[in-house]
Amino acid sequence: MEDTFIQFKKPSYPINKALFEYLERFDRISKVSICYDDLLRFSGAINVYDKEDNDTLWARVFYNEFERNEIDLNLKKIYSLLHSDGNSDILKFLNVDAIDYCTFGNSKPFRIKVRNILNDNYVHFYIKKADASRIYGLELEHILSPDKINFLVYEDTLIEEHIIGIPGDVFMDTLLKNCTETEKAQIAKEFVKFNERCMIRLLGDMRAYNYVIVPIHDFDQVVYKIRPIDFDQQCYEGNFKVYRPQFFKENYPMVRLVKEKLQESSIEQYKNEERAVLAKRILSAETRIKRILKILGQDNIAPEEHITQLKMDLYKYTNDLNFKNAKKMGNVLSAAFRFVTRNYKNTNLFKPGF
Structure with missing residues (x-):
């Protein structure tokens, strides 16, 4: 941590x-x-x-x-x-x-x-x-x-x-301990998906006070969703870990919950599910995504050293040359989206890596 x-x-x-x-x-x-x-x-x-x-x-x-x-x-x-x-x-x-x-x-x-x-x-x-x-x-x-x-x-x-929900730090301090074991397992699942979503779309600094937990009553159960509320660190930092909520000490109660409640095979399943959902959304909004990525690919929203560090971190993580060849943060994000949609189109399965 x-x-x-x-x-x-x-x-x-x-x-x-x-x-x-x-x-x-x-x-x-x-x-x-x-x-x-x-x-x-x-x-x-x-x-x-x-x-x-x-x-x-x-x-x-x-x-x-x-x-x-x-x-x-x-x-x-x-x-x-x-x-x-x-x-x-x-x-x-x-x-x-x-x-x-x-x-x-x-x-x-x-x-x-x-x-x-x-x-x-x-x-x-x-x-x-x-x-x-x-x-x-x-x-x-x-x-x-x-x-x-x-x-x-x-x-x-x-x-x-305003994005409605319970701040993550408040939820962990006051409400998490009162959740049932089934609810804790469901929250662990959501955190895995949230972690994956932030990583793929390069949304950084998701410490506990930068996202909210949203309880939704569904028949005889309460389902919990996690939503980001701070978008200040979109495509800025060079350290790849900044885009993975699991590495922030403030999120340790969530990480511990994942370790306690989910087997490794379930974690991989939920990661794949989230990648598939994201791939579908990227493809369904392809025109608008391409438009915003083109603008982002020509904009200066991060120092050169951050771009260099992040693209090499991602290249080592995925072995995808599109990351290594990126010139701007927008190109790094485009490479991430292409990686996800390419795997989804080709196999509907995701190889080890990203």
Whole structure:
């Protein structure tokens, strides 16, 4: 179990023209003119505590009256764009209950709580500085996952919907011990699949607080799914282990569960199942995948030394020359997708390796 192999804070990469045009083509550009920097002009803040009076590392921010009215209106419009068709008729039924700011992590997001005053239902969404790596990660999650993601971009601002679930670290600390043995085995299976999915699509830094556990009630059982919630480390790090959640010490309870509950043959079966599912999704969305990979293959979202290290790690892992010949991170990801789909098409079985 590794202590840490992410040694430096990842820089933010700008959205290039080709990516912006792609986002426009797929209706990801916000029509509401609010920027991340607008929200930074708060006049005061108080710490936010959870039910056990622990500091959440979020601060509830406040604005002067004139700015708050304008900000509230734009935030309601963003809600409408994310969750309906942008219809302004619903704005009068919405209230912005809270704007919270977090200085923890790379993105330093604002978390917005919007409530429907007719029934008191509420949702959250986030406003962050736009980063090309994160946008690629969100788009790939939207295409390749059964769970679609709504997000919008306005100039250098990113707006993300909230992904519902129990943070992985909270689940392991408080709920995992109360699960039945059958449920623990099912969670172990899901972690194997999650590990495989992150590895193939090069989504890194899936420590316990960067994904959520989603319990789903199905007849007489509870089924658990795992979803990533942080896409900052899409195709950035050079160390291959960063893309495999099993190597983070924060995930040790999950790794131990896999060892206790699953035989080696079952682990291989679940890996193959996940590769097959991913291959089918890649092939079914082939045109859109090719479009985003072409843009990613020409973008600079990682240092040269990271690209060199990762492509050689993957070449040693798979013996596939496509990795060795990659020039950009987008080429490395393309090689991973080709490897998976080629094996699926040729044999429907996966050889040892990737």
